[in-house]
Amino acid sequence: MPKTATFYIDGAIHSANFDSSPFFKKLNQLARNQGLKTAVFLNKSTSQKVLNFFITSGLSFTTNDKNMADSSLVLISNEKSLKTVKDKGFTNLFIVDEIGEIRHNLFNLLRNEFDVHYFTTNKAFETLILNECTQEDRIFFNGTVFLNRINCIWSSLLVTVDNRDFFRELSNVDLYKQDFLNSDYYILSEPNKPLRLIEIVNNTVKTLSNSDLIIEEQYSLDNSKHNNDNDSILEKLEEFTNINQLVLTELKQMSERFSKLEDKIEENTLNTSNFLASDEFEEEDPLAAFRM
Structure with a gap:
């Protein structure tokens, strides 16, 4: 059975209260305890905003493997340094992996060697790393x-x-x-405990349940959308009916015109037939004009 770990899943865009998030507050707390040895593993795609946290935090840390023994906080980005960290007695490991690219076997190895705090974003839902989360782990979800x-x-x-x-x-x-559902709130899920909602600006905590969800507004929204859809359908049906009526009227007028045309053709045909059947071509003396 793997050791438990704590997962922190933030939004892909870090908020203005970025360093007030549970992950960085926990890191700040442990890093300032000189009696503990804490390591931070920064994955290769770590954003500048995360790096700025360490630059401006005032924390005393080293990035040199040779100085690890004398430091309570080290920052590493090379997987090979993880073994050195373990050999030097570091027990807490904070992993920054914003897009969920850490290898599964490496993560499982680390969680069994350290007390792991794993930071990622909702981009991790597009990878498979969250499959390594167990029912015994703690999870902080940003709103x-x-x-x-x-x-x-x-x-x-x-x-x-x-x-x-x-x-x-x-x-x-x-x-x-x-x-x-905004960046100032986190939902904490823990084994055998109800969900808790953490507001990081005022540092308040409350139990969260289904009754806290606003449902009536959605129902009204659905009804409104449904009614709008029905109105749209009726408008289209009415438009279609009007078009059909216009087509029928036009067809009726065309039929009347064709009927009149047929009558005219029939009349002309009859007149032509009568004209051809008459004797008007015949003269008593066809050569009369030449005898004058």
Whole structure:
């Protein structure tokens, strides 16, 4: 059985309160404890915003393998340095992997060697790394993750059975009506505990359940959309009926014109026949004109 890990899933776009997120608050807390040895593994696609956190945080860290023994915080980006970190007695490992590109076997190896805190974004739903999440792990979901409805469904498969219904229900409501679906909120899922909603600006925590979802607005929205759709259909039917009526009127007029034309043709045919059958061509003396 693998050791438990903590997953932190942020939105793809980091918010203004980026360094107030649970991952970086936890990192800041442990890194300032000189009695602990903490390592940070930055994957190759780490964004500049993450790097700026370390530059401006005031944390004392080293990036040199030779200085690891004398430091309580190291930053590494080379997989080979992970063994050195382990040999030097580091126990906490924070992994920054924003697009979920870490190799599965490496992740499982690391979670069994360290206390792992794994940071990624909703881009990880497009990879397979979240398959390594177990029912015993803790997961922090940033509110913006669920602005994509399919992520609600995927998330329901990551959490414990008792908490799945919330995410499935969330996928059915009007997402833009939910106050907590913004970057200032995180949903925490833990084994054998109800879901909790964390607001990072005022640092408040509350239990989260299906009753916290705004559903009536979605129902009204659906009804309105349904009525609008019906109105649109009726308008199209009315337009189609009017077109049909115009076509029928035009056909009737054309039929009348054809009928008159047929009568005229018949009259002309009769006159021609009578003219051809008459004796008007014949003269008593065909050569009379030459005898004058």
